[in-house]
Amino acid sequence: QKEVEQDPGPLSVPEGAIVSLNCTYSNSAFQYFMWYRQYSRKGPELLMYTYSSGNKEDGRFTAQVDKSSKYISLFIRDSQPSDSATYLCASSHRDYKLSFGAGTTVTVRA
């Protein structure tokens, strides 16, 4: 079993819709949670970083962590065609290694 599970999609939404992305993890020791955005043929770019449970908001992006259910979410409000990319969730604990989900491919249709 992978430590972080993520539905690979693909997910297609119209412009302006809310994009909802989810991951689950199995390691209860995970304390650090991240979301990355990856455009085709580029390296992943850090979008959101959260420590422990709770919500974090940055512009149109909101990250949620529920440690009781081992659930990680990313919401993108007012989605734009430029948000079309693959989104990767990642988790870690105090051992220097990140565990990544497989990534969800999102297409925002103009």
Next chain:
Amino acid sequence: SQTIHQWPATLVQPVGSPLSLECTVEGTSNPNLYWYRQAAGRGLQLLFYSIGIGQISSEVPQNLSASRPQDRQFILSSKKLLLSDSGFYLCACSREYTEAFFGQGTRLTVV
């Protein structure tokens, strides 16, 4: 903020040839350094990580090796490439246990 330089961006190599990919980091000192491989449509597979000069941990047994000759330099090598070594190789750095930042990657095709 840190910047990760990786080169080359693309590489086509014949089976059995050697490989050397270099990664250098600017804007931070004593970073943790990582090599990941990403197969097409797949997630990131951690290959090696290093918490200091000369300290390398291997996650996946294979014909690849890594070295860290300087604090902000990380090298991925192979003596003889296999077809299965094709993929997108990413170098990343982090501080302590926090988020990692990635370079732009090298797309390796072994023919």
